[in-house]
Amino acid sequence: MEAGREPRLGDVAERAGVSVATVSRVLNNRGYLSAATRERVSKAIEELDYRPNQVARSLLSQRTGTVGVIVPTVALPFYGEVAVGVENELAERGMRLLLCNSFGRADREREHLDLLVRNRVDGIISGAHNDPLPEYQNIRQAAVTIDRELAPHVPNVRADNEAGGRMATEHLLERGARRPVLVTSRSHSRNLRERGYRAVLAEAGIEPLVITADFHTPEPQRTRLVHDALSASVGIDAVFATDDLQAAAVLEWAVQRGMRVPEDLKVVGFDGTIAMRRALPGLTTVQQPIADLCAKAVEILVARIEANSSDCHEEVPAIELPVTLICGRTT
Amino acid sequence: MEAGREPRLGDVAERAGVSVATVSRVLNNRGYLSAATRERVSKAIEELDYRPNQVARSLLSQRTGTVGVIVPTVALPFYGEVAVGVENELAERGMRLLLCNSFGRADREREHLDLLVRNRVDGIISGAHNDPLPEYQNIRQAAVTIDRELAPHVPNVRADNEAGGRMATEHLLERGARRPVLVTSRSHSRNLRERGYRAVLAEAGIEPLVITADFHTPEPQRTRLVHDALSASVGIDAVFATDDLQAAAVLEWAVQRGMRVPEDLKVVGFDGTIAMRRALPGLTTVQQPIADLCAKAVEILVARIEANSSDCHEEVPAIELPVTLICGRTT
DNA sequence: CTGAAAGCGCTAACAT
DNA sequence: ATGTTAGCGCTTTCAG
Numbered sequence: 276m277e278a279g280r281e282p283r284l285g286d287v288a289e290r291a292g293v294s295v296a297t298v299s300r301v302l303n304n305r306g307y308l309s310a311a312t313r314e315r316v317s318k319a320i321e322e323l324d325y326r327p328n329q330v331a332r333s334l335l336s337q338r339t340g341t342v343g344v345i346v347p348t349v350a351l352p353f354y355g356e357v358a359v360g361v362e363n364e365l366a367e368r369g370m371r372l373l374l375c376n377s378f379g380r381a382d383r384e385r386e387h388l389d390l391l392v393r394n395r396v397d398g399i400i401s402g403a404h405n406d407p408l409p410e411y412q413n414i415r416q417a418a419v420t421i422d423r424e425l426a427p428h429v430p431n432v433r434a435d436n437e438a439g440g441r442m443a444t445e446h447l448l449e450r451g452a453r454r455p456v457l458v459t460s461r462s463h464s465r466n467l468r469e470r471g472y473r474a475v476l477a478e479a480g481i482e483p484l485v486i487t488a489d490f491h492t493p494e495p496q497r498t499r500l501v502h503d504a505l506s507a508s509v510g511i512d513a514v515f516a517t518d519d520l521q522a523a524a525v526l527e528w529a530v531q532r533g534m535r536v537p538e539d540l541k542v543v544g545f546d547g548t549i550a551m552r553r554a555l556p557g558l559t560t561v562q563q564p565i566a567d568l569c570a571k572a573v574e575i576l577v578a579r580i581e582a583n584s585s586d587c588h589e590e591v592p593a594i595e596l597p598v599t600l601i602c603g604r605t606t
Numbered sequence: 607m608e609a610g611r612e613p614r615l616g617d618v619a620e621r622a623g624v625s626v627a628t629v630s631r632v633l634n635n636r637g638y639l640s641a642a643t644r645e646r647v648s649k650a651i652e653e654l655d656y657r658p659n660q661v662a663r664s665l666l667s668q669r670t671g672t673v674g675v676i677v678p679t680v681a682l683p684f685y686g687e688v689a690v691g692v693e694n695e696l697a698e699r700g701m702r703l704l705l706c707n708s709f710g711r712a713d714r715e716r717e718h719l720d721l722l723v724r725n726r727v728d729g730i731i732s733g734a735h736n737d738p739l740p741e742y743q744n745i746r747q748a749a750v751t752i753d754r755e756l757a758p759h760v761p762n763v764r765a766d767n768e769a770g771g772r773m774a775t776e777h778l779l780e781r782g783a784r785r786p787v788l789v790t791s792r793s794h795s796r797n798l799r800e801r802g803y804r805a806v807l808a809e810a811g812i813e814p815l816v817i818t819a820d821f822h823t824p825e826p827q828r829t830r831l832v833h834d835a836l837s838a839s840v841g842i843d844a845v846f847a848t849d850d851l852q853a854a855a856v857l858e859w860a861v862q863r864g865m866r867v868p869e870d871l872k873v874v875g876f877d878g879t880i881a882m883r884r885a886l887p888g889l890t891t892v893q894q895p896i897a898d899l900c901a902k903a904v905e906i907l908v909a910r911i912e913a914n915s916s917d918c919h920e921e922v923p924a925i926e927l928p929v930t931l932i933c934g935r936t937t
Numbered sequence: 938c939t940g941a942a943a944g945c946g947c948t949a950a951c952a953t
Numbered sequence: 954a955t956g957t958t959a960g961c962g963c964t965t966t967c968a969g
Contacts, residue, residue, distance in 0.1 A: 281726070281746060283962060294940045299964055306965095307938050324744055329724045330670060331962035333661045335945045341704075348690050350880055355686035359679050359707050371721065373672075374705040376690050390702065393660045395612070413655055415612060494884065523885045530888065549681055553825065554854045554885035557861065614946060625956045630948060638954050662946035665961045 282323040291319040302327060333395070342576065343391035345375040345384060346402045347491070352550035353518070353565070357402055357421060360569025368577060370397070377403045379491035385410055392416065398576045401425060404490055417579035419572045424465065427590040430579075432572045434563040439598040440471020443515045443543040443561050448479055450606045452513030452541055457483065458501060458525060459517040460490040468517045468545060484508060488521065502528045512540060513606075519544035519551040519560055526555070526605070542605040557604035564596045571596065613654040622650040633658060664726070673907065674722035676706040676715060677733045678822070683881035684849070684896070688733055688752060691900025699908060701728070708734045710822035716741055723747065729907045732756060735821055748910035750903045755796065758921040761910075763903045770892040770929040771802020774846045774874040777890070779810060781937045783844030783872055788814065789832060789856060790848040791821040799848045799876060815839060819852070833859045843871060844937075850875035850882040850891055857886070857936070873936040888935035895927045902927065 284295045291298065293312055300306045301316045319325070333339045344361055346354040362372045373396060375387035384403050388410050391399055398417040407425050411418065418425070422433040447455045457472045462485050464470070469485065476483045486504040488497045501524045505511065516522035522544030529540045536542060544551075547562025571594060619626045624643055631637045632647045650656070664670045675692055677685040693703045704727060706718035715734050719741050722730055729748040738756050742749065749756070753764040778786045788803045793816050795801070800816065807814045817835040819828045832855045836842065847853035853875030860871045867873060875882075878893025902925060 279746070284964095285962085295963080296940060296942095296965080297938090300939085303964080309938060312939080326720065326724045328665075328726060328962050330661060330664045330726050331945090332964080333945095334659075334665055334947090334962085335964055337945075339661060344705075349680045349686040350683065350690045352681065352683060352686070352881055355680040355683070355689075358686075358689075358705060359681045362705055362707050366717075371725065372705045374675075374689060374693055374703045376693050386697075389657065393657045394702065395659060395661050415610070494880070498884070498887070520881070520884045523887070527887050549825070550683055550851070550881065551885060553829075553851045554882060556829075556854070556858050615948095616946085626947080627949085627957075628955060631955085634948080636949090640954060643955080659946050662961090663948080665946085665963090666948055668961075 281328070282325045283328070284325075287316065287319045287323055287325050290323065291316045337395075339395050339397055340369060341371045341373055341394065341396045342573075343373045343375060343387070343394075343396040343399045344402070345377055345387055345391075345399065347379050347404045348376045349374065350376075351520070352548035353546050353563075354402060355550070356548050356565045357569060360566045361400055361573060363566075364570050364573035368573075370577075377405070379403070379405050381405050381408060384408055388414070397580045400572055400576060417576055419576045419579070421568055421572050424593075428588050430572075430575050430591045431593040432568050432575065433593060433595055434568065434598050435595040436467035436598075437471040437474075438595075439545060439561040439563075440468035440515070440517075441475050442471075442598065442600045443468075443545065444472045444475040446559070446600060446602075446606060447513040447515060447541055447543060448475070450513075450537070450541055454481065454484070454510050455513040455515055455541075456505070456508060456511050457485045457515050457517070458505075458521045459485065459487055460521075462487050466517075472515055484511075488524075498524045498527070501525065502531075506532075513542070514540065515543045515545075517545050519546045519548065519555070519558060522558055522560070522605075523551075523555060526558075537604065537606050547599070547601055552601075555603075559603040559606040560601050562599045562601050564598065567596050612659070613656045614659070615656075617654055618647065618650045618656050621654065622647045668726075670726050670728055671700060672702045672704055672725065672727045673904075674704045674706055674718070674725075674727040674730045675733070676708055676718055676722075676730065678710050678735045679707045680705065681707075682851070683879035684877050684894075685733060686881070687879050687896045688900060691897050692731055692904060694897075695901050695904035699904075701908075708736070710734070710736050712736050712739060715739055719745070728911045731903055731907060748907055750907045750910070752899055752903050755924075759919050761903075761906050761922045762924040763899050763906070764924060764926055765894040765899065765929050766926040767798035767929075768802040768805075769926075770876060770894075771799035771846070771848075772806050773802075773929065773931045774799075774876065774892050775803045775806040777931060777933075777937060778844040778846060778872055778874060779806070781844075781868065781872055785812065785815070785841050786844040786846055786872075787836070787839060787842050788816045788846050788848070789836075789852045790816065790818055791852075793818050797848075803846055815842075819855075829855045829858070832856065833862075837863075844873070845871065846874045846876075848876050850877045850879065850886070850889060853889055853891070853936075854882075854886060857889070868935065868937050878930070878932055883932075886934075890934040890937040891932050893930045893932050895929065898927050 287298045288295045349355040349358045377384040402421040420431045488500040514525045534540045544560035547560045615626045618629045680686040680689045708715040733752040751762045819831040845856045865871050875891035878891045
């Protein structure tokens, strides 16, 4: 065998004194093999430190064993944890994860999508956070979203956001809040955390107050946006922030104004990622079951890959997993 | 063309009434083409929404355009940001990123490494945090590490950790600290942040005090470890934590003991990731130039891939990039 | 039980 | 200027 080159099936065959077909058979444990050849081939594989070329296998099998994951950015703890969760589930199945950060930019997501198709990934998990791309219609691979509505026929796995919104708001009222404000990324009727918040306030006869600071606004503008809006509001005594980083901005505002938490201001966040729980252990938050979300998403995706039916055109209801309120010192 | 199948070069050729070679030529813009054929082929490509099969291309070109990234876990902001930085740099070069989380477990890293080789990645960037694996010797692909010593001939890109340790410690002394403690993951002579800390204390004639809580200890044991060690020490008035999450644990300890920060206890962290700066905007920290580290790492890796010389066996000095002290309210 | 050969989708000689 | 063909490394009939 020539040096400086990855060993091939032929190298193993030569060394073991058999044909490539035989080597392939012991590799895949298929067909009848005499114990003697099996032994000799295994030894040759070992000695050459041979590893099958997955590229060649993929070309033949029409399966890459690779899944593309598109998220805004794994630099944010929630998406980082999602990537980890998905990677774990895939690894258990011997599959791999191609990482795509879209930064909430449609053009980036489009490019990534194109690249994933060219690389013939078996499936795509999207947690991107911009408006649905029409390009998703043109692709043949299976797709599943995490916490995102993409299209009626694309399965969406998410936390029970509305229940989470209700729990957070009810909790604030129970702790004596008179005027809980919502701080969220974007306000609209499909914002389920907002819907939970509004439902509870409606029941309590309290006027809602919503502050928005888009997810993808660069710092420090976003923090400034939140702080200014909070300062402009009167009689605020509690905040439900729809993610923990927004909650952090609220806490910072309170510190700068010399307000005591929770006496003067109560705060509840959302997500409860490992990183944020370590950064702000005192924060009351609604924890998403991220590992479960990922497990479910991968389970569904793999099932669709194996079904291989591009005719998955029926509508599918969203799958919602339960959240947990974690009480800290901020309420 | 048959339905439900990705279009192939042959489908395009048939539609355009030319041979596959001609289609390949317009795709790669190689050789002589008449404007007319070029036109017709482009039209066929467009109409079929044809995308070249990268798997087939890789098999032929012996290049996958894919790089494996091994980190402890992108759920932690520092590694999440590294993954984003690397992905960005790769995307600019039309390359892709295969994500591997090792969780500090040697067996996971070994499995990932094996998988990456089987997938014939062009190169590997490792930021894993356990002891160097001997398996790295047996692989032919180019490798670069970020903030990790792997082997003398593997380039290591990192922040100037020692200078960072010095800056943090000097800053604490300037602010009036008498007894700054070091809280770190593991204490040893190659811990450069610790070295910086010790150097400054030696110059000031102060006895160092080092508390360790391993990076990979699961919660809540790690936090408990830190808190107990802090409580057991007397006369502490300042802490240099070698990462921001450790710093958060220290801040939490101070809160629980009713200590004021920075009056009773001054704290400096390390990393300064976007997520942690949002979570704890008040924290004084030594910021790593993560984007620059990634840019440098990818630049070196790509150069080595293109050199294609498996004879990169010469020793290479570590590349250190400057850090920045960010002053917050905790000092 | 094992080997020879076709072919996965593409590119690059080599022809014409 | 374009077509024919071999071959990238592997799996899988089909023979023997």
